Amino acid sequence: MTEKHRFRNDMILIAVLLLVAFSSIVCYNCFRSTGNTVTVRVDGTDYGVYPLSVNATKDIYSGENGCNLNRLVIRDGKAYIETATCPDGICVAHKPIFRDGESIICLPNRVVVTISTADHTDTPDVIM
Numbered sequence: 001m002t003e004k005h006r007f008r009n010d011m012i013l014i015a016v017l018l019l020v021a022f023s024s025i026v027c028y029n030c031f032r033s034t035g036n037t038v039t040v041r042v043d044g045t046d047y048g049v050y051p052l053s054v055n056a057t058k059d060i061y062s063g064e065n066g067c068n069l070n071r072l073v074i075r076d077g078k079a080y081i082e083t084a085t086c087p088d089g090i091c092v093a094h095k096p097i098f099r100d101g102e103s104i105i106c107l108p109n110r111v112v113v114t115i116s117t118a119d120h121t122d123t124p125d126v127i128m
C-alpha cells in the first residue's frame with residue numbers, strides 16, 4: 001500500500017516536472033526574444049554578419065559581376081531592405097525584422113537576411 005502511494009507520488013512529481021519543462025519551452029517560443037545579429041547570405045554563402053544594435057547601411061551585391069543590389073539598412077534595432085534591383089520588390093516591401101529567426105528573402109537576387117541571437121549572451125543552451 002505504501003509502496004503504491006510512493007509510486008503515485010513519484011508519478012505526480014514526474015508529471016509536474018514535465019509540465020514545468022513543457023511550459024518553459026512554450027514560453028520560450030511565445031516570447032521569442034529579439035535577436036542581436038543580422039546574418040546575410042547570398043546564394044547560400046555567408047556574405048556578412050552585422051550587429052543589430054549598430055545603425056548601418058550595407059550594399060549587398062549579388063549575381064554575375066555583382067550587378068544585383070539589395071541595400072540593407074539596420075536602424076533602431078531593426079533590419080530592412082531599403083532598395084533593391086529585383087523585379088518583384090517583395091524584399092523592399094517586407095516589414096522590418098528584429099525577432100530571433102525572422103528573415104527577409106529576396107528570391108530573384110538569392111539574398112537572405114536573417115535575425116539570430118549570437119552565442120555570447122548568457123542564455124543557457126536549450127537541448128531540444
Ligand SMILES: [Zn+2]
Binds near residue numbers: 089106
Ligand atoms: Zn527582392
